[in-house]
Amino acid sequence: MITDAVRGAEQLSVAELAAATGASEMTIRRDLEVLAEQGVLERFRGGARSLLLRGEGPPFALRKQDGIDAKQRIAAAARLIAEGESVVIDSGTTCLEVANALRNHRITVMPLSLHAANALAGGPRLTLLMPGGEVRTGELTMTGPLAQASLAALRFDTAILGCCGLSAADGLTAYDLPDAAVKRAAIASARRTIVVTDGSKFTRTALAAVAPASALDAVVTDGTAPAAQLEALTAAGTTVWQV
Amino acid sequence: MITDAVRGAEQLSVAELAAATGASEMTIRRDLEVLAEQGVLERFRGGARSLLLRGEGPPFALRKQDGIDAKQRIAAAARLIAEGESVVIDSGTTCLEVANALRNHRITVMPLSLHAANALAGGPRLTLLMPGGEVRTGELTMTGPLAQASLAALRFDTAILGCCGLSAADGLTAYDLPDAAVKRAAIASARRTIVVTDGSKFTRTALAAVAPASALDAVVTDGTAPAAQLEALTAAGTTVWQV
DNA sequence: GACTTTCGCACAGAGATTTTGTTCAATAGA
DNA sequence: TCTATTGAACAAAATCTCTGTGCGAAAGTC
Numbered sequence: 001m002i003t004d005a006v007r008g009a010e011q012l013s014v015a016e017l018a019a020a021t022g023a024s025e026m027t028i029r030r031d032l033e034v035l036a037e038q039g040v041l042e043r044f045r046g047g048a049r050s051l052l053l054r055g056e057g058p059p060f061a062l063r064k065q066d067g068i069d070a071k072q073r074i075a076a077a078a079r080l081i082a083e084g085e086s087v088v089i090d091s092g093t094t095c096l097e098v099a100n101a102l103r104n105h106r107i108t109v110m111p112l113s114l115h116a117a118n119a120l121a122g123g124p125r126l127t128l129l130m131p132g133g134e135v136r137t138g139e140l141t142m143t144g145p146l147a148q149a150s151l152a153a154l155r156f157d158t159a160i161l162g163c164c165g166l167s168a169a170d171g172l173t174a175y176d177l178p179d180a181a182v183k184r185a186a187i188a189s190a191r192r193t194i195v196v197t198d199g200s201k202f203t204r205t206a207l208a209a210v211a212p213a214s215a216l217d218a219v220v221t222d223g224t225a226p227a228a229q230l231e232a233l234t235a236a237g238t239t240v241w242q243v
Numbered sequence: 244m245i246t247d248a249v250r251g252a253e254q255l256s257v258a259e260l261a262a263a264t265g266a267s268e269m270t271i272r273r274d275l276e277v278l279a280e281q282g283v284l285e286r287f288r289g290g291a292r293s294l295l296l297r298g299e300g301p302p303f304a305l306r307k308q309d310g311i312d313a314k315q316r317i318a319a320a321a322r323l324i325a326e327g328e329s330v331v332i333d334s335g336t337t338c339l340e341v342a343n344a345l346r347n348h349r350i351t352v353m354p355l356s357l358h359a360a361n362a363l364a365g366g367p368r369l370t371l372l373m374p375g376g377e378v379r380t381g382e383l384t385m386t387g388p389l390a391q392a393s394l395a396a397l398r399f400d401t402a403i404l405g406c407c408g409l410s411a412a413d414g415l416t417a418y419d420l421p422d423a424a425v426k427r428a429a430i431a432s433a434r435r436t437i438v439v440t441d442g443s444k445f446t447r448t449a450l451a452a453v454a455p456a457s458a459l460d461a462v463v464t465d466g467t468a469p470a471a472q473l474e475a476l477t478a479a480g481t482t483v484w485q486v
Numbered sequence: 487g488a489c490t491t492t493c494g495c496a497c498a499g500a501g502a503t504t505t506t507g508t509t510c511a512a513t514a515g516a
Numbered sequence: 517t518c519t520a521t522t523g524a525a526c527a528a529a530a531t532c533t534c535t536g537t538g539c540g541a542a543a544g545t546c
Contacts, residue, residue: 035503
């Protein structure tokens with residue numbers, strides 16, 4: 001909430017935030033302190049300014065709660081995974097919910113982020129594999145040549161990918177080049193590729209191209225996805241599940 | 244405490260435990276439920292039986308709190324690590340405390356367990372690398388050929404290892420063969436090897452031999468370590484730090 | 487099939503932990 | 517120098533967690 005206020009105004013004083021939220025200035029300062037630590041905003045004497053416009057997106061901790069119910073519905077994609085399959089699960093908050101949903105399945109699974117690894121760890125019947133790689137702060141994604149090499153050395157039944165942008169024309173896109181490379185490696189090492197994403201991603205195209213729509217076997221999304229895009233994907237040969 | 248009671252008697256009823264602890268049966272049931280989930284014991288209708296005698300050691304969650312202060316003192320081994328070094332950190336509860344102590348250092352670090360990875364994740368100045376590998380339940384150690392290959396492909400300044408047994412005669416030993424193989428790979432890929440361990444390990448020798456004492460550059464341990472063993476290690480050329 | 491025991495959910499109270507607000511001395515900037 | 521802001525310390529409030537009791541359902545037992 002403070003995040004939204006600062007993001008909206010670009011820059012706000014502590015006094016203004018206190019008045020807006022009804023909380024005391026001390027509370028505002030404490031909240032600003034943790035948000036500054038998370039990298040959401042930047043403190044200056046008397047107030048704070050948002051860092052979200054300049055940097056890429058908001059940090060993981062915030063995005064995780066954003067539209068959590070839609071993500072959990074989309075995580076029904078876990079039903080597409082059969083017993084005994086081997087699966088790669090991408091990084092990102094939507095894929096994290098898929099990981100949660102897969103925790104009690106009897107499968108072999110390789111997550112591409114530490115967040116997903118933690119969600120899966122201790123799953124009673126699953127074999128948990130980790131790729132090597134450099135762990136990026138915040139997202140905790142596995143990246144770099146070690147990660148790509150880990151994927152290249154293995155063959156999976158299914159890759160479950162998240163995305164930053166998806167359309168029939170531009171295919172699957174991501175904000176981050178190292179991430180995009182890992183996603184490509186995941187697709188290359190899997191027999192089948194499933195994309196999980198909420199509807200908002202269909203109106204965006206991010207910097208790094210990962211794969212054309214024709215490389216995607218199935219897309220699982222929610223009711224907010226634009227029908228035209230879904231039809232175009234279907235026409236391109238991708239199965240669309242709307243939950 | 245419940246753990247000790249069940250372990251002592253091998254098998255106890257809910258009513259007996261309630262009488263012994265002074266708590267209600269409902270509380271006992273709830274506690275037993277979490278212990279059963281941790282794999283400490285096995286529920287049956289009316290009571291629970293311990294699994295600790297049959298299996299190997301107690302589970303990670305319990306060992307972590309065991310002698311926590313000694314471990315945190317031993318974690319002063321972090322002072323032996325210089326700025327900018329590259330470090331491998333082994334699995335185990337003692338090494339987890341070392342990882343905690345290293346969180347704010349400016350180093351490159353590769354943990355050999357997910358527990359340590361989580362302790363390090365988000366460290367503001369460190370480069371976090373992960374080895375690939377199979378993640379074993381409970382300990383969350385990285386094992387298998389992927390892990391060994393990850394280590395073999397890299398060269399570190401220092402390896403910080405835990406152990407199940409340590410003596411001048413038998414060297415460093417571990418309970419678990421896959422773990423031992425990974426430890427060996429860590430030693431092979433590091434210029435310097437530091438062992439961190441509490442004093443109790445000096446009276447034990449575990450199944451799998453990892454390395455002779457001569458391969459260990461330094462040992463950091465607490466005051467409970469037997470002096471004779473420490474002298475023997477010193478004679479073998481190992482530097483001993485007692486904290 | 488009837489009876490007894492155990493189980494686990496639901497609710498409520500106690501205790502602990504976290505969050506919040508106030509005061510005040512120190513500090514940064516004009 | 518002066519003023520506004522800050523962060524520490526402490527007390528109050530709110531929240532969460534843990535625990536216990538009652539009760540219907542399920543699992544064993546005879």
